[in-house]
Amino acid sequence: MLDDSTLLTAETDDIVISAGRELVEKNDAGHKFVWGYYFCIENNSDKRIRLLGKDWHITDDKGNNYSDDSKGFKGEIPDLEPGEYFEFTSTAPLSSPHAVFYGSCKIEADNDGVKDIRIPTFQMSVDEAYPRLIN
Numbered sequence: 344m345l346d347d348s349t350l351l352t353a354e355t356d357d358i359v360i361s362a363g364r365e366l367v368e369k370n371d372a373g374h375k376f377v378w379g380y381y382f383c384i385e386n387n388s389d390k391r392i393r394l395l396g397k398d399w400h401i402t403d404d405k406g407n408n409y410s411d412d413s414k415g416f417k418g419e420i421p422d423l424e425p426g427e428y429f430e431f432t433s434t435a436p437l438s439s440p441h442a443v444f445y446g447s448c449k450i451e452a453d454n455d456g457v458k459d460i461r462i463p464t465f466q467m468s469v470d471e472a473y474p475r476l477i478n
Contacts (some may be wrong), residue, residue: 350381351463357388358450362463367434369469376440378467382431382448384460386423390453394421394429398459399446401467403439440469 350363361383368377386392396414414420421429435444443466447459 350383351465353461353463354387355460356452356458357386358392358460359385359387360448360460360462361385362444362465364444364465364467366467366469369440376437376467376469378435378437378442380433380435380444382462383428384423384431384448385428386425388452389425390455391425392423392453393451394419394423395449395451395457396420397446397448399444399462401435401437401442401444403437403442405439407437407439409435409437435467437467442467 349365350361352359352361354360362381364378364380366376367379368375370376384394394416396412397416398412399410401409416429416431417433423429435442443464445462445464447461449457450460451457
């Protein structure tokens with residue numbers, strides 16, 4: 344897990360999503376940048392929720408867009424009781440040193456149907472020591 348001081352948070356309907364990123368590999372000569380990213384999804388509501396999937400996007404400063412709108416999280420579709428959380432990590436290989444990460448998670452709450460929960464939008468930039476929230 345990343346240092347808590349580098350995490351950003353967003354809250355929707357008592358669901359809190361914390362996000363962070365870390366530059367894992369930098370190869371300026373080959374123009375390759377591998378970012379690791381972390382999400383913690385906390386159910387602070389009074390209902391059980393199911394994490395159905397994600398709709399995440401990365402747009403770099405060259406105009407390239409990378410998307411992940413898959414079901415589940417690496418094959419898991421977690422159920423979270425009130426007070427429980429789920430952590431997720433992955434990597435994003437990019438060809439640019441600057442990009443923005445944004446999107447949402449799809450959840451299903453008891454008797455409330457399916458809804459999108461916004462994740463914090465953050466910058467991935469080799470020039471910054473810490474992520475910056477973008478609204």
